[in-house]
Amino acid sequence: MDISQTAAPANNPTTNPNQACRPAGLYDSGVQGIPYCTVYDSNGREKLPNDSKRRIIGYFTDWRTGTNGKPKYLVNDIPWSNITHINYAFAYIDGSNQVSVGAMSPTNKAIGMQWPGEPAAAMDPAYSYKGHFNLLNKFKKQHPGVKTLVSIGGWAETGGYPDASGNRISSGGFYTMTTNADGTINHAGINTFANSVVTFLRQYGFDGADIDYEYPTTMEQAGNPLDWAASTPRRAGLNASYVELLKVLRTKLDQASAQDGKYYMLTIASPASSYLLRGMETSQGLKYLDYVNIMSYDLHGSWNEFVGPNAALFDDGKDGELAAAGMYTSPDYLGMGHLNTDWAYHYMRGMMQAGRINVGVPYYTRGFKNVQGGTNGLWGKAATMNCMPGEFKCGDGAIGIDNIWHDKVNGLETPGGYSPMWHAMNLENEIRGSYLNMFGLPQAQIVGTYNKHFDSTLVASWLWNPQKNVFLSTEDAQSITAKADYVIQKGIGGIMIWELSGDYDFYPQRNNGQGEYFMGSTLTKIIHNKFKTAAPYSNVNSGTLPPPASTLNVKAELIQFPLGGNNFPVAPKLALTNNTNAVIPGGSVLQFDIPTSAPSRVENWNGYPITVTPGHTGPNVGGLQGDFHRVTMTIPEYETIQAGQTKLIQMAFFLPISGPTNYSLTVNGVRYGIQY
Secondary structure, three states, X not given: OOHHHHOEEXXXXXXXXXXXXXXXXXXXXXXXXXXXXXXXXXXXXXXOOOOOOOEEEEEEEOOOOOOOOOOOOOHHHOOHHHOOEEEEEEEEEOOOOOEEOOOOOOOOOOOOOOOOOOHHHOOOOOOOOOHHHHHHHHHHHHOOOOEEEEEEEOOOOOOOEEOOOOOEEOOOHHHHXXXXXXXXXXHHHHHHHHHHHHHHHHHHOOOEEEEEOOOOOOOOOOOOHHHHHHHHHHHHHHHHHHHHHHHHHHHHHHHHHHHHOOOOEEEEEEEOOHHHHHOOOOOHXXXXXXXXXXXXXXXXXXXXXXXXXXXXXXXXOOOHHHHHOOOOOOOOOOOOOOOOHHHHHHHHHOOOOHHHEEEEEEOEOEEEOOOEOOEOOEOOEOOEEEOOOOOOEEEOEOOHHHOOOOOEEOOEEOOOOOOEHHHHHHHHOOOOOOOHHHHOOOOOOOOOOOEEEEEOXXXXXXXXXXXXXXXXXXXXXXXXXXXXXXXXXXXXXEEEEEOHHHOEEEEOOOOOOOOEEEEOOHHXXXXXXXXXXXXXXXXXXXXXXOOOOEEEEEEEEEEOOOOHHHXXXXXXXXXXXXXXXXXXXXXXXXEEEEEOOOOOOOEEOOOOOEEEEOOOOOOOEOOOOOOEEEEEEEOOOOOOEOOOOEEEEEEEEOOOOOOOEEEEEXXXXXXXXXXO
16 A cells, blocks of 8 residues: 555644634643633734733742741732743642642741731631732732742752741652652552642642652652752653643643633743753653743753853853863864754754743852952852761852852751852942841941843853952843843743842832842842833744655654763664554655754764754854754665554764754655654
8 A cells, every 4th residue: 555545734823723722732622612812812822921022930939928037029029020930939749649738827938927017918808728829819819910920949958848836858759749659650659749739830820830850850850959869869750740741731621721711821930950850851741731831941050160151042162061071172062052042942842942041040149269260250269168068079169148048958958058149239330238237237237339231141240349259149130131132032922030039129218328239129120121022922833944845654753862961962862663454665755853952962872874954053152053954864775664664764963963853754746744
């Protein structure tokens, strides 16, 4: 039989009335009656409030309550008129694999606490619970277009949770809930958790769930060191279990959406690190998400000695960490710098249209002291030292007045220059903040001058104090403006902010009338003003070639990834399965797109002829030029793929990819779409 006789017209999901408004590429769970059109328009674009054409997603953290003597940031402080989504951080997974924020009590921040001295934070009596959740629903009545999502996990609560006294219980969290001790999928745990998420959203009025699992990767010693006892023995199964978790969550949220007439969103916070992403295979779970928030920050910090920006937009070809590892000179990478936002965006672009991607920005600093070399500290080095028992050596992180948020591990402060942007603005302007006593620094003085610098190639700001040799990476009006312009230009869905309380305004009457910067919304308003006048985000996933008119029942899938550190080059097998009742003849041509975040060097080790049409060539200083490389691979004339047969083709990529996408198979000169 000629294989052309098995072809079928390409499926057009928009012909199904139950799928009206569903964004292109979002997984179809098969649930009938999902009310997509309550959240998306007829073009599959999300309906956004406050006249914004792009998402502005702010994380609201639950711990800035003011009850510990430190400044408070409550729900009434959120700039509701300048954002589109709020992610509440964090809920956790309890010992019975259910999402939780703890038992009801007057000290429970989420559902029990009150602030009687704050009139704007008075509770709404319409709800049976108090705390942040009460206020989120109270203010949502005034701003009904702003969506609220509960974020589950986070760095401290991916593998454990706090008890009523605040002590950490190392329960295993995501690791044990999703994955059995032998590495197999814990289906019972996933189902229990997913059911509890549906119940939780209904109980507390949230619009969706944001999964902040740090990290479902097969790379060794990834994530919080406190979680390694749970994650390490399960490494081989973590990615498969993560994909199953997202699939089950998507399906159960779709079922609840159809039942409630209210669409429930599913999103994730994703790492931006190529190291972590290498152990997450090709991010197969992205198709289950409404959108992904890229944690495109913490790209440099005092976990090593290389002094660089926290969240550069682009590479500049001089990254000290990459240079030390030989990545600019290695023929494997073709000069590709991969510690920047643009690289992380293009990684995700391999699997999703630009509009389902949001890039992250940090409203906080990271920094070093005793920096040697570099240009005004940039790309210098800070001496290494033991940071915590059992951990690797870290860089010499900034402390004292340069580290007021006092990030802690095992109860000990981690030196790292970790401060809100409002404090950095005071340092830059030689203002000794009136709040320092709240952070245990009543005698701290500003020594030297903190000179602001900006690199237009990196699109990164920082402060350099030459008297102290202190480098503080910052996010300020100049860098935020450039990043908002980048989002608009690329058609990206929007910006995610970690986290809202780090933003600033200037208050002339504070600090005994001398004035100072403090919690505010300057940066968020810059983003909002940009996005009000922007064009709508891109809702298409066009590849390098137009989609074929007809399809074959043939499936392509990347499988058998080596684990973690053994997965270099990234070397899965491409399984090409012929589900037709005809033979795929030799000479047939397989094509697919991969993101330009990987070098255009692609290999197969079966000896098949392969060519790559690059979407980007050379180093990526200042940004990647295109979105996709097109890979073309020819089945040799002497080989066939019989009906029902699977052909395994050993592939090699030299940085991790999402996807591939836009597969096609040309047989006897006719190009067909296939499943992937």
